[in-house]
Amino acid sequence: MFLKQIRSYIIAKSYDYAMRSTEKSCLQSWRKELLAQAHGDLLEIGAGTGVNLPHYPDHINRIILSEPDAQMRKQLQRETDQFQQQRLNITPWGADSIEMPDGSFDTIVSTLVLCSVPSLETSLNEIYRLLRPNGILLFLEHVISDHPPTRTWQHRIEPIWGLCAGNCHLTRDTATAILAAGLKIEQLTEAPMTGAPAFVQRTIRGSARKSSDSGKKV
Numbered sequence: 001m002f003l004k005q006i007r008s009y010i011i012a013k014s015y016d017y018a019m020r021s022t023e024k025s026c027l028q029s030w031r032k033e034l035l036a037q038a039h040g041d042l043l044e045i046g047a048g049t050g051v052n053l054p055h056y057p058d059h060i061n062r063i064i065l066s067e068p069d070a071q072m073r074k075q076l077q078r079e080t081d082q083f084q085q086q087r088l089n090i091t092p093w094g095a096d097s098i099e100m101p102d103g104s105f106d107t108i109v110s111t112l113v114l115c116s117v118p119s120l121e122t123s124l125n126e127i128y129r130l131l132r133p134n135g136i137l138l139f140l141e142h143v144i145s146d147h148p149p150t151r152t153w154q155h156r157i158e159p160i161w162g163l164c165a166g167n168c169h170l171t172r173d174t175a176t177a178i179l180a181a182g183l184k185i186e187q188l189t190e191a192p193m194t195g196a197p198a199f200v201q202r203t204i205r206g207s208a209r210k211s212s213d214s215g216k217k218v
């Protein structure tokens with residue numbers, strides 16, 4: 001328990017610094033482009049230190065930032081204090097148990113989070129439940145490599161990587177899981193996350209929509 005707290009503290013304190021060069025080389029511009037589509041009532045899962053906040057359009061109605069890690073939440077609170085927006089709330093919910101009614105959100109955002117949730121399937125089912133008919137999931141995630149030797153290494157180092165990097169998985173096929181949850185992928189861009197180690201370089205980003213035919217999976 002104590003070790004877990006120390007690990008959380010170190011990850012939260014070092015996160016922005018560790019990601020600095022990758023943010024500059026690609027993530028910042030990807031976030032800006034992706035999040036321009038955000039609208040209405042928005043939930044961000046695993047909001048971390050709040051790096052997406054500067055990219056949200058002004059016209060968003062309400063923003064709920066969920067972040068289950070207490071240390072990350074402290075960083076997030078500091079970041080949101082600068083925004084001083086009444087329309088913004090921080091919650092401690094994990095992505096698999098968001099305490100909101102079905103169909104609460106027009107937009108759900110997940111950036112570099114679906115690699116860390118305990119069950120991809122459970123979290124995506126929760127996202128599906130929470131989206132309104134016609135609502136969108138905006139995602140940016142690193143995924144399993146399509147290069148067989150890199151893939152082999154991803155499988156080998158995943159257990160130890162997960163311990164060091166907050167339960168991050170290297171071998172998830174997130175696009176397939178999004179489709180399996182019943183969402184329709186409308187935009188999908190694949191690109192290497194330059195500046196990151198080879199085993200986390202392959203990323204996907206885009207949008208996936210819940211059918212306007214409420215309740216029925218597509």
Ligand SMILES: C[S@@+](CC[C@H](N)C(=O)[O-])C[C@H]1O[C@@H](n2cnc3c(N)ncnc32)[C@H](O)[C@@H]1O
Pocket residue numbers: 045046047048049050051066067068069072093094095096110111112113116117118166
């Ligand atoms: C790699 S960081 C990404 C932070 C931020 N979203 C970004 O784009 O930089 C992963 C985040 O997911 C959070 N996380 C871990 N498990 C989670 C879960 N079950 N539900 C929601 N978020 C989770 C972590 O606390 C951390 O803030």
